[in-house]
Amino acid sequence: MIDQPHPSPGTSNTSLWDVFARRAAAHPDREAVVHGSFRCTYGELREQAERTAAGLEALGVCPGDRVGMLSYPRPEVVAVYLACARLGALFLGIGTRVNEKELDYILTDATPSVLVTVERFEGTQFGALVDRAAERHDIRAVVHLGDEPGGPVPFEAVPARSVARPVDPDAPLSIVYTSGTTGDPKGAVVTHRGILTFSALLRHTPVEAPRILSLMPIDHIGGQGNEVVSAILSGGTLVQLPRFEAGAALDAIEQEKVTLWQGVIQTMLNRLMAHDRFETADLGSLERLWWVGPLPVSLAERLAARIPVVGTSYGMTEIGCITMTDRDITPAEATRTVGKPLDDIDIRIEPIPGHRPGEPGEILVRRNPLMHGYWGKPDKTAEAITPTGWLRTGDLGYFEDSGNLVLAGRSKLLIRSGGYNISPMEIEQAVENHPGIQLAAVAAVPDPDLGEAAHMLAVPARGHAPTEEEVKRFLRERLSSYKIPKSVRFCDQLPFLANSKLDRRGVQQMLDPRSDSPAPVPSQEER
Numbered sequence: 001m002i003d004q005p006h007p008s009p010g011t012s013n014t015s016l017w018d019v020f021a022r023r024a025a026a027h028p029d030r031e032a033v034v035h036g037s038f039r040c041t042y043g044e045l046r047e048q049a050e051r052t053a054a055g056l057e058a059l060g061v062c063p064g065d066r067v068g069m070l071s072y073p074r075p076e077v078v079a080v081y082l083a084c085a086r087l088g089a090l091f092l093g094i095g096t097r098v099n100e101k102e103l104d105y106i107l108t109d110a111t112p113s114v115l116v117t118v119e120r121f122e123g124t125q126f127g128a129l130v131d132r133a134a135e136r137h138d139i140r141a142v143v144h145l146g147d148e149p150g151g152p153v154p155f156e157a158v159p160a161r162s163v164a165r166p167v168d169p170d171a172p173l174s175i176v177y178t179s180g181t182t183g184d185p186k187g188a189v190v191t192h193r194g195i196l197t198f199s200a201l202l203r204h205t206p207v208e209a210p211r212i213l214s215l216m217p218i219d220h221i222g223g224q225g226n227e228v229v230s231a232i233l234s235g236g237t238l239v240q241l242p243r244f245e246a247g248a249a250l251d252a253i254e255q256e257k258v259t260l261w262q263g264v265i266q267t268m269l270n271r272l273m274a275h276d277r278f279e280t281a282d283l284g285s286l287e288r289l290w291w292v293g294p295l296p297v298s299l300a301e302r303l304a305a306r307i308p309v310v311g312t313s314y315g316m317t318e319i320g321c322i323t324m325t326d327r328d329i330t331p332a333e334a335t336r337t338v339g340k341p342l343d344d345i346d347i348r349i350e351p352i353p354g355h356r357p358g359e360p361g362e363i364l365v366r367r368n369p370l371m372h373g374y375w376g377k378p379d380k381t382a383e384a385i386t387p388t389g390w391l392r393t394g395d396l397g398y399f400e401d402s403g404n405l406v407l408a409g410r411s412k413l414l415i416r417s418g419g420y421n422i423s424p425m426e427i428e429q430a431v432e433n434h435p436g437i438q439l440a441a442v443a444a445v446p447d448p449d450l451g452e453a454a455h456m457l458a459v460p461a462r463g464h465a466p467t468e469e470e471v472k473r474f475l476r477e478r479l480s481s482y483k484i485p486k487s488v489r490f491c492d493q494l495p496f497l498a499n500s501k502l503d504r505r506g507v508q509q510m511l512d513p514r515s516d517s518p519a520p521v522p523s524q525e526e527r
Contacts, residue, residue, distance in 0.1 A: 015167040015192045017085040020232050021046065027235055030209070033075045034256055035240040038150030040075060042235075045082070048075075048152060053083035055155030059114050059141045063088030063165070066175065068112035069218065070094040070103075070130055072121055072242040074149035077218050078228055080116055084174070085192065088167045091174040093218035096121045097480045100129060102185075107137045110175055110187055110375060116143045116153065121242070149242075169193040175375050176221050178317040178421065187375035188317045190221070194369045195229050197320055197344060210236040210260040211285070213252060215244050220419075221317040222263040222292075230262070244268050246275040250283075257285040262313075264291045265419035266451045269299055283307060290324070293416055293451045300331035314338035314405065318371045318384065319391055322347070323405050337404035344368070347405065348390060349398060360408035363397045364390040413504065415444040417452050420482045427454060427485065430478045431471060436464035441494050441507040442485060455511045456485040459494060466490075 028043030040048065061067060067089050069080050077093075084091040092110050094103065096118070115134060119127040127144050134142045143153060173195055175187040212231050216223035231238045239256045241248055249272060252258055269291065272278055288309040291300075295312070303310045311325035311334050325339035341347050349361040366389050373381035385391055396408045415422040424442035431440045439459040447453035460466055468488040475484050495506030 013169055013193075014196075015085060015169055015171070016173060016195060016229065016232070017082065017167060019196065020049075020082055020085070023232055023235055030235060031237045032231070033078055033238045033240065035073075035075050035149045038075060038148075040150070045075075045078065048079045049082035049086065051158055052076075052079045052153045052155075053086040055143075055153060055158045056080075056083055056089065056114060057087060058155065058159055059143075061087055061089050061114055063167070063171070064090070065114075066090045066092045066110050066112035068092040068094055068107070068110070068115045070096070070098065070115065070117040070126055071145070071218055072096050072118065073214055073216070073218060073223065073227075073240045074118075074145075074242065075240070076116070076145055076149065076151075076153055078238065079153060081174075081224065081228055085167070086164075088165065088171055090172050090189075091224075093174070093176065093220075093224065095217035095219040096124070096126065097217070097482060098219075099478070099480060100133065101478055102480060103129065103133050104136065105185065106177065106187075107133055107139070109185075111138070113138075113140045114143065115139055115141075116145065118145050119147060149240075167192065169196075170369065172372055174224060176224065176317050177219060184426070186377055186380055188221075189372035189375050190224075191369055191372060194320070194371060195225055196233070197367065197369070208234075210234055211239055211256060211258050212236055213241070213249065213258045213261040214238040215241040215249075216263055216419075220263075221315075221320065225320055226262045236260075244271075246271040247277070250275060250277050250281045253286055254282045259285055259287045261286065261288070262290045263419070264289060265293055266291070266295050266299070267418045267449050269295065269303070270449050273299065273302055278306075288327075292419065294446075295335050295451075296448075297332050297335050300335050304331045310334065312338055314407065316365075316391070316393060319345075319365055319367050322365050325404070333404070337400065337402075337406050339405065340403050341405070347399075352396070360396040360398045360406075363393045363395045363405070363407075365393060366390050415442075415452050415454050417444070417447070417454060418450040418482060422454050422483050424454065427456065427475065427479065427483055430475055431456070431458065433478075434466065434471060434474050436461050436466035437471065438462070439494055441502055441504075443504065443508045443511050445486075445508075445512045447486070453486040454483065456488045457494060457507055457510060458488055458490055459492065460490055 024042040024046040028041060030042050031039060032042045032045040033040050056067060067084050071077050081091050092112050115130055117126050117130040130142055169192045171192060172189045173192045174190045176190060177185040177187050212227055214227040216227055227238060239252050239258055241252060283306055286307050289307050291312050309327045311329055313321055313324040315321040321342060322345055323339040323341050325334050344367055346366040348364040350364055351361045397405055399405055413424050427442045428440050431437050437458050438461040441457045442454050444452040445455045471488045472484055495503040
């Protein structure tokens with residue numbers, strides 16, 4: 001085994017609410033959140049968060065209860081997140097790409113007692129969707145937000161303030177769902193102490209009181225850690241956008257003097273640099289930009305020509321940011337590696353059985369603290385975390401002599417597409433309920449916009465001749481939009497190994513004949 005040790009500094013012995021309260025007391029007039037014409041200071045945000053905590057408490061929310069919130073990024077999300085931190089409740093973020101079936105799964109799994117929801121967004125009536133779901137589940141109350149972001153969360157009755165109570169730093173703070181190779185999403189339970197380790201990321205991006213462009217989905221660990229918590233820890237300002245649009249992002253950077261943008265994906269950068277104002281927009285305030293996922297060297301070089309410090313990082317929902325590139329790294333290096341481990345991370349490269357010496361191994365990582373585990377899934381937790389505290393990432397990699405980590409494939413089969421992890425098995429299981437499909441297999445194909453995209457091979461059932469659009473329409477009724485395969489190709493049979501298991505490498509080569517990358521290491525289910 002190859003170890004890359006790093007000493008683990010002491011973590012904070014405090015809750016997120018305590019950190020926020022100290023920040024609000026020290027800088028009550030500093031701007032905390034900007035969303036369009038709405039602005040609020042740290043002092044005003046504290047008042048809003050305390051009022052929200054009181055409203056939730058009046059609805060019966062107690063320590064350990066889950067509070068679900070379906071929304072796009074808006075000021076009320078920050079208030080509800082902090083209110084949960086004050087009460088010792090768990091924040092359950094639900095993004096606006098969810099459909100009714102997935103919402104049912106989350107509500108069945110996490111069993112929230114209260115739901116807060118936007119009324120509508122991008123043509124979808126989420127208020128009605130949540131009301132229907134609440135009738136099917138034991139939901140104590142549903143709170144509907146107003147159309148204009150920034151108003152108080154509209155509780156029917158709100159006491160003067162919530163009951164102040166100490167919250168253990170190791171108590172759960174949020175549940176963040178992450179895809180898995182089994183197809184069923186797993187809820188990673190993140191603690192107060194765990195989310196505060198995102199301060200390690202800020203030590204590598206020392207922008208004082210940063211103005212952070214905030215547009216990650218609220219069900220993403222980056223939206224919570226890289227944006228909300230990073231802003232609180234640094235006394236910075238969240239400049240929120242409800243969604244990514246290239247022109248709106250350029251406007252926000254110019255008008256709000258954004259200094260830090262994290263978690264940017266290739267899809268966004270493609271659209272940003274294709275915008276006719278990219279070369280002329282005033283980006284002088286933007287000191288640092290960090291992307292995630294694959295990126296062509298040509299794009300990285302264009303970024304570096306306009307922004308002083310650019311780079312990338314590698315992380316997981318279960319443990320947060322793992323590595324980050326140095327500020328002086330070249331664009332070519334930053335597109336080949338994911339940087340060096342953060343100070344409080346240990347990384348171990350475990351050889352893969354059957355691989356020759358010197359070949360990439362599985363990346364195992366360790367940090368104190370780690371997530372509590374997967375909500376209600378002790379067996380999955382035991383599979384992911386070794387008895388000595390190492391998290392199996394399922395990614396393959398190796399260290400260069402420079403100390404930079406290079407990702408070299410995956411032992412798990414997740415597809416990383418446009419900032420989302422997609423489980424091939426989830427799509428396969430969904431489409432095989434189609435009466436016209438006998439078998440199906442999904443694999444990643446490199447995509448110039450998304451980094452990777454899901455593509456499908458399908459064997460029609462006897463006597464059926466389904467079309468590509470028919471299959472996609474069937475899946476849209478069952479899966480989030482980002483999980484729909486970019487293409488569906490039909491064939492007479494799928495490739496299988498001698499042990500009668502699906503040949504994933506063969507599927508990949510059928511979908512992408514140009515692929516010369518090593519096959520993913522089979523999962524335990526495939527061996």
